[in-house]
Amino acid sequence: MTVSPANSLRLRVGFVLARRFTLSAFANFVDVLRLAADEGDRSRPIRCQWRVLAPSSQPVQSSCGIAVTPDEKLGDPSRFDYIVVVGGLIDEIERLEPDYIAFLHRAAQAGVPLVGVCTGAFILHRAGLMDGYRCCVSWFHHEDFLEQFDGLRPVSDQIYVVDRDRLTCSGGASSAHLAAFLIDRHIGRAAAQKSLHIMIIDEAMAPDDPQPGLPLDLATDDPLVRRALLMLQQNMDTPPAVAEVAAHLQVSRRKLERHFAASLAMSPADAFMRIRLSQVRMLLARPDRTISQIAAETGFCDASHLIRVFRDASGMTPEQWRKTARQDAAA
Structure with a gap:
């Protein structure tokens, strides 16, 4: 050179x-x-x-x-x-x-x-x-x-x-x-x-753009819980049931639930849904993703299912959340 x-x-x-x-x-x-x-x-x-x-x-x-x-x-x-x-x-x-x-x-x-x-x-x-x-x-x-x-x-x-x-x-x-x-x-x-x-990267990301990963409020030093969360994160489009995760980790469902309650004060199902909704919010920040695409990528049956769950969790639809986030960013 x-x-x-x-x-x-x-x-x-x-x-x-x-x-x-x-x-x-x-x-x-x-x-x-x-x-x-x-x-x-x-x-x-x-x-x-x-x-x-x-x-x-x-x-x-x-x-x-x-x-x-x-x-x-x-x-x-x-x-x-x-x-x-x-x-x-x-x-x-x-x-x-x-x-x-x-x-x-x-x-x-x-x-x-x-x-x-x-x-x-x-x-x-x-x-x-x-x-x-x-x-x-x-x-x-x-x-x-x-x-x-x-x-x-x-x-x-x-x-x-x-x-x-x-x-x-x-x-x-x-x-x-x-x-x-x-x-x-x-x-x-x-x-x-x-x-x-x-390099086929649409645009530069700002320093405070989020990492695609586990929400920090699910941080834990319990190795069993960490393995369960990682398993879901790696299978976001086809999320496994709690019983499947427990079987994969070779523990009983009850033991897995006890570990989640002790380390995160929530059930595995609630933690898994929190991860999926966190991923939904990250994808909503990308204007090229439709609600149907986001639903498919995060394991929801269809757009209607995602809209219903998202509204129950956040009090607004995904499109309303996306619009609010854009307004906040422009302010």
């Missing part, structure tokens, strides 16, 4: 990849930079540059087994505008090499903003670099974060968080939106939108 002259670059990003990092989070971030860096999709690093950094030239293996070879040694972090830490599997966080940790501390001391992608926020916090900052983690890892880091409440209901010189996102597709935020900031909105459109 031919590198453009230094004076034409508006954005320089260095990547630190943890062992067993999430490839999709890394690739989404890089592709937004790549597509914004040049005309069309020619991929020349004219307006921005990205480099994978490591203490040695040894390839770093992702969680799916694909390895990435570093471009250059860690060196002086001040040659970059941002250092992005891409995490992955929870078990690998403690194994980050000391050279990486020292490099991240040098970056912080030099005033280089640090970005945590996926479990990259865990790595930054474990390194002592998130004290006093808000940080975003995936809803899927919310409880894991609380177990490892006392005294810090992660943000798990937004796709990314920008808090001064710390930027964090939940991983996956959200890394593309955080990268687009940086492109918008340093190169321009048109370049950011172009990148997302080429």
